[in-house]
Amino acid sequence: MTEHEICPLGVDGVLVRFARILTDEANSQALAFRAQVIHAELLGVTEVASSLTSVRVGFDPQRTNRADITQHIVDLLERPEKQDSGPRRLWRIPVAFGPAHAPQLAQAAELAGVTQEQAVKEITSQRMRVIALGFAPGQPYLGMLPPHWDIPRQSELTPKMPNGALVVAVRQLIIFAADAPTGWRHIGQTAFRVYQPDAPEPFAFNPGDAVEFCAVADSELIALQNRTDTNGGATCKVLC
Amino acid sequence: MQGTVLMPTLTIHSIGPGVTVQDLGRPGWTVQGLSTGGAADRLAILEAAALLGTPPQAGLEMMGFGGVYSTDTDTRIVLTGAHMQATIGDSPAPHNTTILLRAGQRLNIGGAKHGTFGYLSFAGGIQTDLVLESRSTHLTAGIGAVLQTGTTLPLGTDSDTTSAPKRLTTDDRTTGGTIRVMPGPQTAFFSDDTKASFAQTTFVRSPRGNRQGVRLDHDGAGFSLDGALNITSDLIVPGDIQMTGEGVPYVLLSECQTIGGYPRIGTVLPADLPKLAQAAPGTKLRFAFISLADADATAVSDTTLLANLRKDCQPMIRDPHDIVDLLSYQLISGVTAGNDP
Numbered sequence: 001m002t003e004h005e006i007c008p009l010g011v012d013g014v015l016v017r018f019a020r021i022l023t024d025e026a027n028s029q030a031l032a033f034r035a036q037v038i039h040a041e042l043l044g045v046t047e048v049a050s051s052l053t054s055v056r057v058g059f060d061p062q063r064t065n066r067a068d069i070t071q072h073i074v075d076l077l078e079r080p081e082k083q084d085s086g087p088r089r090l091w092r093i094p095v096a097f098g099p100a101h102a103p104q105l106a107q108a109a110e111l112a113g114v115t116q117e118q119a120v121k122e123i124t125s126q127r128m129r130v131i132a133l134g135f136a137p138g139q140p141y142l143g144m145l146p147p148h149w150d151i152p153r154q155s156e157l158t159p160k161m162p163n164g165a166l167v168v169a170v171r172q173l174i175i176f177a178a179d180a181p182t183g184w185r186h187i188g189q190t191a192f193r194v195y196q197p198d199a200p201e202p203f204a205f206n207p208g209d210a211v212e213f214c215a216v217a218d219s220e221l222i223a224l225q226n227r228t229d230t231n232g233g234a235t236c237k238v239l240c
Numbered sequence: 241m242q243g244t245v246l247m248p249t250l251t252i253h254s255i256g257p258g259v260t261v262q263d264l265g266r267p268g269w270t271v272q273g274l275s276t277g278g279a280a281d282r283l284a285i286l287e288a289a290a291l292l293g294t295p296p297q298a299g300l301e302m303m304g305f306g307g308v309y310s311t312d313t314d315t316r317i318v319l320t321g322a323h324m325q326a327t328i329g330d331s332p333a334p335h336n337t338t339i340l341l342r343a344g345q346r347l348n349i350g351g352a353k354h355g356t357f358g359y360l361s362f363a364g365g366i367q368t369d370l371v372l373e374s375r376s377t378h379l380t381a382g383i384g385a386v387l388q389t390g391t392t393l394p395l396g397t398d399s400d401t402t403s404a405p406k407r408l409t410t411d412d413r414t415t416g417g418t419i420r421v422m423p424g425p426q427t428a429f430f431s432d433d434t435k436a437s438f439a440q441t442t443f444v445r446s447p448r449g450n451r452q453g454v455r456l457d458h459d460g461a462g463f464s465l466d467g468a469l470n471i472t473s474d475l476i477v478p479g480d481i482q483m484t485g486e487g488v489p490y491v492l493l494s495e496c497q498t499i500g501g502y503p504r505i506g507t508v509l510p511a512d513l514p515k516l517a518q519a520a521p522g523t524k525l526r527f528a529f530i531s532l533a534d535a536d537a538t539a540v541s542d543t544t545l546l547a548n549l550r551k552d553c554q555p556m557i558r559d560p561h562d563i564v565d566l567l568s569y570q571l572i573s574g575v576t577a578g579n580d581p
Contacts, residue, residue, distance in 0.1 A: 007425035008532055010477040010507055011539035015425045022472050034271070049270035051475045051499050054425075056270070061539035066532075133273040134473070134499030137381045177273075178382070195273075197371060197383050203272040 004029075004077065006070060009056050012046070014069050016077070017054040024144050026053040027131045031208045036081050042072050050207050052132045052141065087129065087210035087239060093175070093192050094233040095124070095166055095213045096221035101189035108168050108185045111151040119187070120215055122146065123166075128173060130209040138195030138203040139177035142211055147171065153183035164190045164232065166213070188213070191224040192232030204231070210239070247367060248313035248395040252387060253346065256305030258450075259387045261366050262359075263298040264542065266374035270475065270498045277378040277495050280357045280451050280517040282510075283413075284321035286542065288361035290549035291318045291338050291406050296542065297365030297396075298375035300387070302358040303451075306349025307389075309360070310341075315398040316363040317341045322355025322414060322518060337407040337556070355414035355518040356449075364396025380452065380495055405556040408549065413515045416445070416523035421506040422535035424480060430505050431466050438463050438505060439529055443489070447521040451495040454516060455488065456525065462487020465503050473501040479508035479516075481527070491516050511538045 009015040016033060019026035034050040037057055044064030049056045059069050097105060097120045109119035128142040145168070153169045158181060161167060165176040166188035174184060177195045190213075194204045205211075216224070216233075224233045264285055265278020279285045279301055289296045300309075306324050316338050319326055326333035326349045333339055333347060341347055352358055368375050368384075377384030387393075427435070437460075446455035464487035465471075476482075480492045482502040491508055492500075493516075506529060508516055519525055 005425075008423060008507075008535075009425055009475060010479065011422065011510060011535055013477060015475065017425060017474070020472060047268050047270060049475060049498070052472055054474055056475045056477075058270075060541055061536075062541035062544060066536055132473075132499065133271065135273065135497055137269075137272060137274040139273055195381075197381065202372065203269075203274075205272075207271055 006073060008066070010058075012061055013056050013058045014066060014073060015054055015056045016073060019053045022052045022131075022143075027129075027143065030055050031131075032080065033077070034207070036076055037073070039081070040072070040076060042069065045069070050132065051134065087208055089206070090127075090210045090212065090237045090239055091205070092212050092214055092235045092237075093190055094216040094221065094224060095188040095190050096218045097188050097215055098218035101218055101221060102187050104185035105187040108151060108187050112149050114148070122149075123173070123188070124213050124215050126212075128211045128213075130205045130207050130211060131172070132207060133203070133205060136177035136180065136195070137197075138205065140175055140194060140205045140209075140211070142173040142175075143171060145171045145173070151185075154185060155183065157181045157183050158186065161186060162189070164192055166190055189221060190232050190234075191221055192234050196231075204234075248311055248315060248364065248397060250362070250366070250393045250395050251310050251312070252389055252391045252393070253308040253310065254389050255307035255387055256302055257386070258303030258305070259307060260301050260377035260379070261298050261368055261384060261387070261393070262301040262376050263374055264296050265376050265494060266372045266378075269372065273498050274372075274378070274381055275494070275496055275498050276478070277381070277451075278374070278376045279359065280493050280495075281321050281359070281514045282494070282542075283514045283545070284357065284359040285361070286546050286549055287320040287336065287408055287410065288318045288359060289546055290553050291320075291336065291408055292316060292361060292363045293400070293403070293550075294363060294365065296546065297361065298368065299359050299361035299366060302349065302360065304356060305351050306358060306360070309347045309349070310344055311362070311395060312343050313395075313397070314340060314342050314401050315395065316401060316403070317347070318361050319349070320359045320361065322352040322358040324352050324358040325350035334407070336410060338403075338405045340401060340405075352520065354412070354520070356520050357517055362395050363398035363400065367394040367396050378495060406553045407556055408553050410552075414518045414520065414523075416519045416525045417515065418526045418528050419512045419516055420509045420530050420535070420538075421481065421527045422509060422530060423532055424504055424507045425474065426471065426504045427506050429465055429471065429503055430463070434463050434466075435505065435529065437461075438489075439527055441526070443525045443527075445519040445521055445523045445525060449521070451493055453490045453492040453496055454519070455490050457488075463489060463505065471501065471503055473499050476500045476504070477507060479510060479513050480504045481506055481508065493517055509535055509538050511540070
């Protein structure tokens, strides 16, 4: 286990940081520790949030205090749960990789040192994990692609990445949550909405969810975009 | 809406460019990437609740400029937060004081004289639909929208329009000054020299600011990390002071992101964040690092804060000490009118 740090984050929060740089191991630890803290049902805890490499335990200063929460955290860190911390849900999400839907696929594949066909095959054959959600509500950071996908963000921002775009950088994929500028490269397009504020359940993903992408023709994606009875043709299976 | 009972309605006759419905926000969705949001100056929502004798409710947050409003039912209202020029007909509408707004009367709220975010609250609260258990507009998350002229909003009924008026005296939080900062997870990433220099700098609140955060301007070098240290994005809380690539500080407010990649030198205490939010462009601000123990000693729940504010509310009965021209009153003959204000 890597060395963790326990820091304050606000007068009502303690942050446990498992690493200062993102690694698969640190993210696994953060996701597992979040589940462990929630499961422990500590008195006065108001929120347990995870990010790429850390977990923030928020508390109500009227019901508990930093010293007590920190002691509980230290105790929990010393006896990590043996339970399976694997994904609870598996998503399958259709993606179109045709030129109109993937304007930077060729460029990204070249940077990764593979052909476009290989790139699509690698992206659709791997089970990704939601390592964190953020920057926009519901927007998932999916990791980790093989090391040759450790490609930098481009320095010139794409002014308006479309909602549902599949973008890549630094061994991660993002499904874009809103039309927004980004330095990540546009390598595919889904008809999937990760965030629907008016829906009964606005957020599609939870941290730790598993995600697989399946390639569809451009025409099929356009058909999916026009359908109102499905969220981009995605399926979600609960894993035992 | 059920039966024949119609909800009171608020009508917006004209409005400033930055007016939204705000309550205390929607906590609990950080892990999904949705920040709590809610009023930029949360204290103003609690002050309104204390004065009106209600739980914290949704009101109008008016950034810089108010508007003209009326209701179709008598209701008590209160203006908190930034001091805005406000009148009902020809009469001034005082700040931090319960006021009875009669059906059809026009409440005219102008520009902020002191501060940035003014709040207009109604005894029955604004009763727009809940989204994730809150009525707060969260612009960056696409929840709600900036209000427009001609819009009407549902209000709750004021069950106590005849209750005695109250007022609340608060410390002025619109003039900047020294803001207390507690250490955060990345404070140690900054050199001692950078931290010392930050604490010795007088900043000016930039015109660039909104519900997400406020930029601070200063003369001299920026406050960057040493070298080209690239840090992994991590969780953010409102009050965090982040340094952009050029080392320019931004203090994050209620509608900030949940995760950010810019280094953060520390966190403004929640107790001092209203001062930061209310500092108008040009206001001078300084920062003082305090210890974790001192910071934690200021932690207080909304429940306690509200209970204390309720105790501070005073009935609007004139105390002889407040009457500067006491001697001019004809106290002996007792002929002053009984309905003096």
